[in-house]
Amino acid sequence: MAPIIALKKLTKTYRQGHLEVPALRGLDLAIEAGEFTALCGPSGSGKTTCLNIVGALDRSSSGETWVDGHRLEDMDRGQLSRLRRDRIGFVFQAYNLIPVLSAFENTEFILALQGRPEAERRERCYALLKAVGLQGMEDRRPDELSGGQQQRVAIARAIAHDPAVVLADEPTANLDSANAEALLDLMGQLNRSQGITFLFSTHDARVMRRARRLLTLKDGLLDSDKAPGATA
Amino acid sequence: MLLMAWRNLWRNRRRTLITLASIAFGVLLVSTMSGIANYKYSEMIGESTRMGQGHVSIEARGYLADPSLKLRLDRVSDLRRQLLALPGVQAAYPRLMGPALFATAARDIGGPFVAVDPALENADDNVFLRSLSTGTLFRGRDDALAVTGDGLAGKLKLRLGQKLVVTVTDVGGNMSSTLLRLCGTFHTGVEEVDSSTVLLPLGTAARMLGYGQDQASTLAVMLADQRASRAFAADQGARLAPQGVEAKPWNETLPQVDGLIKVDRVGKGLIQLVLGLMIAMGVLNTSLMSVIERRREFGVMLALGLSPLRLIGLVLTESLFTGLLGLAAGVCVAFPWMAYLSVHGLDLTQAVSSKGLEVNGALFKPVLHVIFYPETVALIGGVTLALVLAAGIYPAWKAGSVPPMEAIRND
Numbered sequence: 001m002a003p004i005i006a007l008k009k010l011t012k013t014y015r016q017g018h019l020e021v022p023a024l025r026g027l028d029l030a031i032e033a034g035e036f037t038a039l040c041g042p043s044g045s046g047k048t049t050c051l052n053i054v055g056a057l058d059r060s061s062s063g064e065t066w067v068d069g070h071r072l073e074d075m076d077r078g079q080l081s082r083l084r085r086d087r088i089g090f091v092f093q094a095y096n097l098i099p100v101l102s103a104f105e106n107t108e109f110i111l112a113l114q115g116r117p118e119a120e121r122r123e124r125c126y127a128l129l130k131a132v133g134l135q136g137m138e139d140r141r142p143d144e145l146s147g148g149q150q151q152r153v154a155i156a157r158a159i160a161h162d163p164a165v166v167l168a169d170e171p172t173a174n175l176d177s178a179n180a181e182a183l184l185d186l187m188g189q190l191n192r193s194q195g196i197t198f199l200f201s202t203h204d205a206r207v208m209r210r211a212r213r214l215l216t217l218k219d220g221l222l223d224s225d226k227a228p229g230a231t232a
Numbered sequence: 233m234l235l236m237a238w239r240n241l242w243r244n245r246r247r248t249l250i251t252l253a254s255i256a257f258g259v260l261l262v263s264t265m266s267g268i269a270n271y272k273y274s275e276m277i278g279e280s281t282r283m284g285q286g287h288v289s290i291e292a293r294g295y296l297a298d299p300s301l302k303l304r305l306d307r308v309s310d311l312r313r314q315l316l317a318l319p320g321v322q323a324a325y326p327r328l329m330g331p332a333l334f335a336t337a338a339r340d341i342g343g344p345f346v347a348v349d350p351a352l353e354n355a356d357d358n359v360f361l362r363s364l365s366t367g368t369l370f371r372g373r374d375d376a377l378a379v380t381g382d383g384l385a386g387k388l389k390l391r392l393g394q395k396l397v398v399t400v401t402d403v404g405g406n407m408s409s410t411l412l413r414l415c416g417t418f419h420t421g422v423e424e425v426d427s428s429t430v431l432l433p434l435g436t437a438a439r440m441l442g443y444g445q446d447q448a449s450t451l452a453v454m455l456a457d458q459r460a461s462r463a464f465a466a467d468q469g470a471r472l473a474p475q476g477v478e479a480k481p482w483n484e485t486l487p488q489v490d491g492l493i494k495v496d497r498v499g500k501g502l503i504q505l506v507l508g509l510m511i512a513m514g515v516l517n518t519s520l521m522s523v524i525e526r527r528r529e530f531g532v533m534l535a536l537g538l539s540p541l542r543l544i545g546l547v548l549t550e551s552l553f554t555g556l557l558g559l560a561a562g563v564c565v566a567f568p569w570m571a572y573l574s575v576h577g578l579d580l581t582q583a584v585s586s587k588g589l590e591v592n593g594a595l596f597k598p599v600l601h602v603i604f605y606p607e608t609v610a611l612i613g614g615v616t617l618a619l620v621l622a623a624g625i626y627p628a629w630k631a632g633s634v635p636p637m638e639a640i641r642n643d
Contacts, residue, residue: 004507052637055535057535057635057636057637058637077540079538079541081538081539081540081636082537084535084536084537084636085537085538086537090536091536092532094528096529096532097527098236098529098532098533099243099529100236100239100240100243101239103238109536110536110537113385113536113538113542138290157536162282
């Protein structure tokens with residue numbers, strides 16, 4: 001079976017004035033469906049660039065990016081937008097919930113964009129919020145939720161539409177230890193019970209310990225690929 | 233999306249309220265200007281048309297271009313009856329107008345005469361009748377009586393009951409003189425009119441000119457709404473053309489008044505446009521600020537799969553709500569003010585002149601009222617919404633161009 005994410009000789013070069021700054025220098029990588037993978041490395045190693053390209057938020061300079069059977073380099077803006085909507089879930093470091101929407105409305109945002117029927121959205125989102133431990137808080141706006149609770153809503157939003165892969169950009173960076181552990185428990189449980197593929201970028205040792213596969217980037221190339229042995 | 237747009241509007245309550253207040257203030261100013269202008273134009277048209285040829289003048293073909301005595305209307309009574317049966321027609325007055333020489337023992341003076349049928353005329357539609365200052369109007373259409381402007385009576389040293397000889401050139405080109413007596417004088421307040429014009433009985437004037445008793449130079453038609461003049465004249469002109477009759481709206485019989493209104497309208501339009509653009513710039517600034525503040529949020533929405541077009545729609549919907557709310561606030565503020573002006577008016581007597589203002593031979597009281605037509609309200613509402621929406625286009629486009637990568641920036 002083809003990997004859910006495959007990067008082949010991927011390069012990305014940014015321009016800063018007259019300078020060309022390489023962020024990825026020919027990265028090769030494959031992630032299978034159902035993996036729980038952490039992407040780590042020092043600042044400037046290319047983690048965020050890699051996540052942006054895999055998440056169809058940015059384009060590579062050369063090479064190939066395959067996500068859920070789609071070669072992103074062949075897709076236009078509209079197709080990439082639909083791919084993000086239908087096949088990718090995002091969890092951001094700063095939660096990035098939409099401030100004017102309640103927890104329930106944030107969770108159903110993508111389903112509404114997909115045009116799913118209201119009854120289906122209600123059933124799915126109430127169940128998801130219950131699963132992430134936010135039952136009874138559905139009507140609260142983000143500013144009425146703690147950081148940990150907001151990140152739980154972000155996870156519910158990321159998986160509401162059954163994405164092929166969830167990309168998480170330093171999801172625990174803004175959380176205290178207890179909330180970070182609880183969040184990792186939740187994601188690990190979703191990975192095990194629903195087979196959702198997770199790919200994190202992280203500096204957090206707790207996330208690295210929980211990951212079943214740890215990819216380390218250095219200077220835009222894969223430095224190491226190992227299984228820490230810890231269970232998620 | 234509608235719900236989001238509505239909630240977004242109230243994220244910065246104070247800023248939104250200030251924007252709405254500026255739109256409301258603009259609506260108030262523009263409404264006041266438009267309402268007063270409508271009233272002013274209505275008065276100008278009303279007073280000027282009441283002087284002679286009505287909102288629509290029915291006359292023999294070519295009379296307007298060359299007002300010769302040979303060009304006259306026949307079977308005026310039948311024509312009048314037909315016109316009165318039409319919807320929107322309030323009155324139709326047969327009138328005969330031309331130049332004459334007015335003489336007394338003291339001196340003679342040339343000037344225009346207006347011949348009317350006293351049984352048909354109504355003071356509301358005849359400025360001379362409304363302005364009678366001494367004596368009375370003649371009662372019969374064949375009376376040997378005349379009413380002159382008080383200025384003319386003074387120049388001719390003519391007092392009530394004294395003789396006045398009126399000399400005209402009849403349809404055959406012969407001089408024809410008739411002896412009449414002065415039964416009244418009028419004072420319209422317009423110097424040029426009061427010092428030269430004479431009001432005659434229609435039958436008497438017809439005899440002097442060699443006209444038949446059912447002939448006149450014009451049928452002055454007064455409409456319930458002067459704005460219908462052009463359409464009415466076009467319809468009746470087409471209907472009556474086979475009889476050698478044409479219908480001219482007031483715009484053509486009073487080109488000076490029409491020109492004055494057009495120039496005034498352009499000036500007023502420019503001022504209103506500048507005002508609208510200033511308010512639109514304020515809305516643009518507010519909307520742009522709000523978009524720049526939400527760059528990350530827009531990036532998140534785009535990252536989650538919202539299409540740029542829908543995002544543009546969201547920001548434009550916010551502008552639409554702003555426009556609608558601003559308009560509603562404007563109506564709330566403007567309505568009581570307009571109601572006051574409509575009933576009491578703005579009295580400028582102290583500032584201008586207690587006698588009134590003369591514009592193009594018509595006199596107006598220096599009290600400004602307002603008139604609102606449905607199309608004025610629609611125009612103000614439409615232009616306000618259009619300007620606010622136009623002001624929202626650039627910020628909306630800016631929102632749609634936010635790169636989705638903005639969502640993942642951690643600053």
